Amino acid sequence: MPQISVVIITFNEERNIGRCLDSVKGIADDIVVVDSFSTDRTKEIVLEKGARFIEHTFEGHIQQKNWAITQARFPFILSLDADEAPDEELCGEIMRVKENWNFDGYSFNRLNNYCGKWIRHGGWYPDRKLRLWDSSKGEWGGVNPHDKFILNPGCKLGYIRGNLLHYSFYTISQHILQVNKFSDISSKADLERGKRTNLFQIYFAPKWKFIRDYLFKLGMLDGYYGYIVAKISAQARLLKYIKMREIQKNEAS
Numbered sequence: 001m002p003q004i005s006v007v008i009i010t011f012n013e014e015r016n017i018g019r020c021l022d023s024v025k026g027i028a029d030d031i032v033v034v035d036s037f038s039t040d041r042t043k044e045i046v047l048e049k050g051a052r053f054i055e056h057t058f059e060g061h062i063q064q065k066n067w068a069i070t071q072a073r074f075p076f077i078l079s080l081d082a083d084e085a086p087d088e089e090l091c092g093e094i095m096r097v098k099e100n101w102n103f104d105g106y107s108f109n110r111l112n113n114y115c116g117k118w119i120r121h122g123g124w125y126p127d128r129k130l131r132l133w134d135s136s137k138g139e140w141g142g143v144n145p146h147d148k149f150i151l152n153p154g155c156k157l158g159y160i161r162g163n164l165l166h167y168s169f170y171t172i173s174q175h176i177l178q179v180n181k182f183s184d185i186s187s188k189a190d191l192e193r194g195k196r197t198n199l200f201q202i203y204f205a206p207k208w209k210f211i212r213d214y215l216f217k218l219g220m221l222d223g224y225y226g227y228i229v230a231k232i233s234a235q236a237r238l239l240k241y242i243k244m245r246e247i248q249k250n251e252a253s
Contacts (some may be wrong), residue, residue: 090162
């Protein structure tokens with residue numbers, strides 16, 4: 001039966017890390033937390049919970065997660081963020097996979113908690129993630145800050161039941177602050193990849209994002225917070241394109 005290393009990256013996660021570590025005690029054979037020099041109680045809590053704690057300079061989400069894999073004791077990895085925790089059904093499915101590992105990687109749904117409400121529609125669910133895999137069969141990629149694990153060509157991907165519970169934002173203000181921060185990162189990352197934006201995209205893309213998530217993907221069924229999530233997600237799209245255009249104009253001048 002393969003042994004699983006749970007790998008978590010952190011920075012100032014004292015509010016979340018204890019819950020995350022408690023949630024995987026029954027399924028993990030090794031837990032390593034790679035921290036980018038937190039200034040709160042993150043280290044203290046990790047050590048109290050009996051997990052390994054390693055500090056490493058943060059150079060980007062993708063880079064940090066790829067480095068963190070190298071600190072795992074076993075090649076079979078369950079990768080989590082500090083604000084995530086597998087529910088009881090998902091933990092049971094992971095134990096079943098350990099007894100009969102048939103695929104190179106396994107994906108499962110992520111269920112987001114927003115200001116105390118579970119968001120079950122819109123663009124946020126099922127939010128399927130590939131987080132359980134043989135680390136020799138791929139690596140973290142994507143575009144910062146939106147990383148994703150990419151399996152090598154020819155690898156087999158399975159799906160398991162249960163939800164990865166994601167305690168995303170405790171307040172709307174927290175969401176808005178992250179959108180501003182992440183739009184800075186993503187606008188620069190897209191430009192570095194040769195992407196460009198224009199006024200048509202700035203005007204229409206955010207509107208389509210809201211219509212798709214709130215109406216077509218039934219975000220309206222999540223009530224007030226479903227509306228807020230769809231609205232801020234559309235705003236995030238707008239901010240990224242505006243920031244891209246500002247950089248483009250500055251480069252051309």
